[in-house]
Amino acid sequence: MRADARRNRDRILEAARDAVAERGADAPMELIARRAGVGVGTLYRRFPDRAVLLAALAEQYVHELMDGLDRAVAAEPDAWAAVRAFVVHSVEKGRGAIAAALAGTSAPQARQALVQRLDALVRQAQADGAMRPDVGTGDLMELLNVFACHPGVIPERFLPLLLDGLSRR
Amino acid sequence: MRADARRNRDRILEAARDAVAERGADAPMELIARRAGVGVGTLYRRFPDRAVLLAALAEQYVHELMDGLDRAVAAEPDAWAAVRAFVVHSVEKGRGAIAAALAGTSAPQARQALVQRLDALVRQAQADGAMRPDVGTGDLMELLNVFACHPGVIPERFLPLLLDGLSRR
DNA sequence: ATAGAACCGGAAACTGACATTCCGCTTAGG
DNA sequence: CCTAAGCGGAATGTCAGTTTCCGGTTCTAT
Structure with missing residues (x-):
């Protein structure tokens, strides 16, 4: 796993936590991606669906x-x-x-x-x-x-x- | 206001309260109507939109x-x-x-x-x-x-x- | 009893918010 | 410098709700 990929993964988890805090378990994937400073594509590559992310x-x-x-x-x-x-x-x-x-x-x-x-x-x-x-x-x-x-x-x-x-x- | 209309109004308010309790302030209008035993049309006639109902x-x-x-x-x-x-x-x-x-x-x-x-x-x-x-x-x-x-x-x-x-x- | 105003139900068209895919471009790192 | 790994985000598909509308029904005043 490339270093930048790992970094993005961590950022996504961090962003997801915040988003879930504010918007509940069904916070938009797009919001999570944006907050992580990442495209939705990247989010989906790392976590195939919401269940995995959660x-x-x-x-x-x-x-x-x-x-x-x-x-x-x-x-x-x-x-x-x-x-x-x-x-x-x-x-x-x-x-x-x-x-x-x-x-x-x-x-x-x-x-x-x-x-x-x-x-x-x-x-x-x-x-x-x-x-x-x-x-x-x-x-x-x-x-x-x-x-x-x-x-x-x-x-x-x-x-x-x-x-x-x-x-x- | 006709007697049945008043009755329906009260039922809608009652149903709305329950629905909001369970699903939050954006509970579906349709759910509220169903619970009140009333068509959506009736709900909208009485309360033009969600804000009024709330x-x-x-x-x-x-x-x-x-x-x-x-x-x-x-x-x-x-x-x-x-x-x-x-x-x-x-x-x-x-x-x-x-x-x-x-x-x-x-x-x-x-x-x-x-x-x-x-x-x-x-x-x-x-x-x-x-x-x-x-x-x-x-x-x-x-x-x-x-x-x-x-x-x-x-x-x-x-x-x-x-x-x-x-x-x- | 009956006219007709008020009311009703719910199908149907519309809307917008999200999920998910896909591909051409970028970059890490050997 | 090469290339596999990674990236962004426009585009598409989906679906839950909203809102409209009208043919049929029910009150109620007379």
């Missing part, structure tokens, strides 16, 4: 989340603190890929691994009495999704509120 | 919210309790009209009146030390919007979390 996006994003989770666990000995760090990290890095990643159809195995690791952490935090017991890991994912998909929900403004809501009173 | 929806909905607010204030002497009651009521009655109502373009005067009344209540609740001080009325509206637009955010599951997040720690 899958690549999801794959990449789930791995980023997994990394974030690992780092949070490593940095914070306390489970609840780790959950908080993960949420903050995910929301900030989130942008639009979440919509694709959590839609379910893409990258199911990687997604499941993430959910399992997160679930263990959540249960621990709840067992410690630090996190409210009536929210599940699925709810947490849903909330990340809201931040990613709903532009009006600005992290700086709503994250403190969410974290307080999630903690045990 | 405006009618917004108007109706903002008034419902206003009524809910009045009732909450009347029933609850405490400001924070009234805010809570209003939020619960709004989320439950919400469905999709919020998307249209809060989009901003429609029914600006009625909307503004609502925001003003709500704002006074919020400030009171915050002054009482019962509600967290770092959320504004606009944020509250945004949150209602999330419940209305995001089907995955089920009120029964997320409302307690939201209310806890909104209260002062």
